[in-house]
Amino acid sequence: MKRRLLDDYDALLLDLDGTVYRGNEAVPGAAEAVQAARENGTAVRFVTNNASRSPEDVAEHLTDLGIVTKPVEVNTSAQAAGTVLRERLRPGAEVLVVGTKALADIVRAAGLTPVREYEDTVAGVVQGLDKDAGWLDLAEATLAIRNGALWVACNMDATLPTERGELPGNGAMVAVLRTATGQEPVVAGKPARPLMDEAIASADANRPLVVGDRLDTDIAGAVTAEVDALLVLSGVTTPPELLAAPAWLRPRYVAEDMSAVRGPAADVEIAPQRGWDVERTGEFAYCVRATGSGDPLSLLRTLCAAHRPIDGGDAVVRGEDDPTRDALRALGIARSTVP
Numbered sequence: 001m002k003r004r005l006l007d008d009y010d011a012l013l014l015d016l017d018g019t020v021y022r023g024n025e026a027v028p029g030a031a032e033a034v035q036a037a038r039e040n041g042t043a044v045r046f047v048t049n050n051a052s053r054s055p056e057d058v059a060e061h062l063t064d065l066g067i068v069t070k071p072v073e074v075n076t077s078a079q080a081a082g083t084v085l086r087e088r089l090r091p092g093a094e095v096l097v098v099g100t101k102a103l104a105d106i107v108r109a110a111g112l113t114p115v116r117e118y119e120d121t122v123a124g125v126v127q128g129l130d131k132d133a134g135w136l137d138l139a140e141a142t143l144a145i146r147n148g149a150l151w152v153a154c155n156m157d158a159t160l161p162t163e164r165g166e167l168p169g170n171g172a173m174v175a176v177l178r179t180a181t182g183q184e185p186v187v188a189g190k191p192a193r194p195l196m197d198e199a200i201a202s203a204d205a206n207r208p209l210v211v212g213d214r215l216d217t218d219i220a221g222a223v224t225a226e227v228d229a230l231l232v233l234s235g236v237t238t239p240p241e242l243l244a245a246p247a248w249l250r251p252r253y254v255a256e257d258m259s260a261v262r263g264p265a266a267d268v269e270i271a272p273q274r275g276w277d278v279e280r281t282g283e284f285a286y287c288v289r290a291t292g293s294g295d296p297l298s299l300l301r302t303l304c305a306a307h308r309p310i311d312g313g314d315a316v317v318r319g320e321d322d323p324t325r326d327a328l329r330a331l332g333i334a335r336s337t338v339p
Contacts, residue, residue: 002264011043011205015212018235029259043203049189051078051128051154054102075199077154077189082110099128118143128154129170155189191220239331246312273298290323296330
C-alpha cells in the first residue's frame with residue numbers, strides 16, 4: 001500500500017477560508033481529511049489570518065460544519081498580533097483596537113489595555129478584520145499611528161473568500177491607513193513568521209505540512225517558515241496563477257482540495273506525471289501532447305515542473321491534440337495562454 005501524504009508529516013497546518021470552508025459551507029472532503037489525520041495521530045492546527053473571531057468561535061463554527069474542534073487547535077492572526085504587541089510594548093500599555101471584540105479580548109489577555117479612541121497615551125494600534133468598522137475607527141487609528149504608535153496588522157489579505165465570492169479583507173482596510181499615514185505596519189499573520197511559528201510550536205511539530213488556497217499568504221508563509229505546502233484549488237488561487245507564479249512561490253504539492261492528504265504524495269507532487277509529454281519550444285513556450293489518460297490536474301503539475309520562471313511569467317502552451325486542448329480548457333488557461 002502506498003504511503004499517504006499525511007503519513008509523511010507530523011502536523012497539518014490548515015488554512016480555513018477557501019481551504020476547510022467557504023463561508024458557512026464546508027469544502028467537500030475537508031471533514032474526512034481532518035478525521036483521517038486525527039486517526040493517524042497527525043496533529044491538526046487550523047491556522048487562519050481571519051482575526052474577526054476568537055479561537056472558541058472558530059472551533060464552534062468548525063464543529064457545526066461537522067469537524068469537531070477544540071479551541072486549542074485554532075491559531076489566529078489576532079493571537080499572533082497579541083504576541084507581537086506584548087513583546088514590544090510595556091505591560092498595561094494602551095492599544096487602540098480596529099477590530100472586533102474578540103481582538104480586543106486578545107489584547108487584554110496579552111496584558112495590555114484595549115481602547116477605541118485616540119489619546120496621546122496610546123502606544124499601539126492593532127488592526128484586524130471587522131465588517132462593522134468604518135471611517136471613525138480608521139480616523140482614530142490614523143491619529144495614533146501619526147503620533148508614533150506601534151501599528152500591528154493581523155494580516156494583509158486583500159480579499160476574503162465567501163460563498164458569495166471574493167469580498168474585501170483586512171488588507172483592503174490596511175491600505176486605507178497606509179495611504180492616510182504613509183506608514184507600514186508590522187504584520188503578524190501569514191506570510192509573516194509570528195503566526196506560522198505559533199502554529200508550529202502549538203502542534204509541537206518537527207515536519208509540518210501547510211495546506212492552503214492562497215499563494216501570497218499560505219504558500220508564501222510556508223516558504224518563510226521553510227516547510228512543505230499543499231496548494232488547494234478550492235479557494236482563491238487558480239491554475240493559471242499557479243503556473244505563472246515565480247519559482248520561489250511554488251508549493252511542493254497541488255490538488256483540487258484537501259482530501260488529497262488521504263492519497264499518495266506522488267499523485268499530487270509538482271513533477272512530470274504520466275499521460276503528458278511536454279516539449280519546451282522557447283523560454284516560456286511549450287508544446288504538449290497526451291500520451292495516456294492523464295487528468296487536467298496532472299497536466300498542471302507537469303507544466304508547473306517544466307515552467308519555473310525565476311520572477312514569474314505566463315507560459316505559452318500549445319496543445320497538440322484534442323485531449324490536451326480539452327485539459328487546458330478545463331484548467332482555465334486555454335484562452336489566455338494557448339495560441
